[in-house]
Amino acid sequence: MPRSVDVARMAGVSQKTVSRVFNDEPYVSVEVRRRVLEAAEALGYRLNNAARALASGRTRSIGVVTLGTALYGPVSLLMGIERAARNTGYAIRVVNTVEGDPAGAAGAVDSLLDQGVDGIVISEPIDEGPASTRVDVPVLVLGAPPSFAAPRVVTAGVSSDLMARVATEHLLDLGHATVHHVAGPQRWYAARDRLEGWRAALAARGLDQPPVVEGDWSAASGYAAGRELAADPVVTAVFAANDDMAIGVIRALLEAGRRVPDDVSVVGFDDIPLSAFVTPPLTTVRQPFDAVAEEGLNLLVHAIEKPEADPPPAIDQPVDLIVRSSTAPPPPRTTPARGRRTPSSNRGLSR
Amino acid sequence: MPRSVDVARMAGVSQKTVSRVFNDEPYVSVEVRRRVLEAAEALGYRLNNAARALASGRTRSIGVVTLGTALYGPVSLLMGIERAARNTGYAIRVVNTVEGDPAGAAGAVDSLLDQGVDGIVISEPIDEGPASTRVDVPVLVLGAPPSFAAPRVVTAGVSSDLMARVATEHLLDLGHATVHHVAGPQRWYAARDRLEGWRAALAARGLDQPPVVEGDWSAASGYAAGRELAADPVVTAVFAANDDMAIGVIRALLEAGRRVPDDVSVVGFDDIPLSAFVTPPLTTVRQPFDAVAEEGLNLLVHAIEKPEADPPPAIDQPVDLIVRSSTAPPPPRTTPARGRRTPSSNRGLSR
DNA sequence: TTGAAAGCGCTAACAC
């Protein structure tokens, strides 16, 4: 493998000048730059990153801790982060955490730190209690409160709770007496936020909070929840914490002979590409994953490169309720269940 | 940041001994090892990877070129690779290629080479003509013919064509006169293989090959294809190259008043987690993504670490047709279209 | 079993 001295020799310049050219530093004449580039090309030279990292103390790479799943949300964020990182010249190193892994996210962060990264992204974190490892690089937490022991922690993400509230209100506005919720696993902040938003929407209208069914984001868990819900004639509207579970719920409802949306309305969350094509097409809330990933990554890069400066202002990401055909007014016969509005402050499943 | 000399000083040994301990090298007494580990712990020492890479010439990392999409197949492979890599002690660096990107996969490979990786995985490659960059590390190509200019190329992947054939035969066995195919983008090897398998199944029974509709893997493209197909009363069986497109096809069929599976049967490919919960539950072919990723990665690591040795034998991954409710015998009235078996060798859309 | 010396290929700081 050719080294920069080889290029320097061939171009008739010093090694440092080669370094200058490859780092886009100023003070290199056009002519010299051309000669260097030519020599490098001829030799098939590439900058050695390990040496560069060792000398500069920076790796120009960002570690991402993600879930080892193919779930649409986390995956979309990961892809968005990769794209944004590429635009800023950072490389991406990925480590998965498996749920239930003894080491957990801390183990993943640790292995990233071992590899050497300039910053860390924790995507869709779950609550694991206090973080154990000391982290000495900036951290971006996507979709969770900034509770991390690091020199610099930034967050990005939409307010899931607000979006959940919009979804619930859509159902309420349609005339449903109440809305049932199929929640995500409550160790996830995202799941908690959605539950909170749902609860808030209900509370704002003085409505009682029906029991919550908790799933694990999978369609299978939604299906299981749907079977429970289908058995209860009071249920006319369901808000599921993601589209997969919503689809599972619908399937269970259909199998139980409850029509969607005629008998029961269902709203999902995420707007996965499939949601427009399932039967019935799903009313859902669109998450701006790409925008969130990009904003977050820019924040992180800012924290890495300008540690002293103030972070850029947060951008308000758009909240979109996509109304399709899985929601409708409640069936007329459901009246017995109506009007039950006990102004209570039931706080069972609280964060 | 503490360095290995600091640990050495504190433990009262030489720096080299610290290095020995952290590399699990032999010839370190138990007592010394303990002292070193203790000192390291106390100091919060971590091995500096850049220095290690520079000195050893190996990065212990593997680069993965993947699509920037949330498509289930590619994502599952990526996750599987990450897991397998972690088990072998390699770190993962990810670079996306966006379809239509001018640089293409070559650009991605290039940036990986710049970063410095010991091996490269190309997941679900598309045909871009001859590869431009010279690659000097082993390459694993997942799901494509090994046509790459690298010192060592290994491949893994199931025979999509065989699986496509099984899917098509399932439909034929049900009594359908022929099977239509909604293909994936033909630049993808995976898409070509499936088309080939479908064609082979048809040819084996002396059947004519109906026109192919090409999609882009998305449910939306499946929907578009489905509208075309729905307009043709001859169509009673459709094999889509992935589940997303199959779901789009079903939606279009349903909207056109064609029942599934009563009027038209549809088979998908991949067995995405949702496919069991859409309506009707999808008959599909299960791809063993995890097994493929793991086998491939082991092959790659072998090629990295034992360049001279023979590669381990290929493992036959299981092919599973998952029969659910989107397939059934053809409706009785379709008879006019039956019995059309012109033994021809139509080779329109051939590779 | 352990240690000493010599780089790995680059960037940083400064001189010219």
Add this chain to the structure above:
DNA sequence: GTGTTAGCGCTTTCAA
């Protein structure tokens, strides 16, 4: 604009 001199923190080689 360009070159010189030191390291960055490890692994390698060889010696003890």
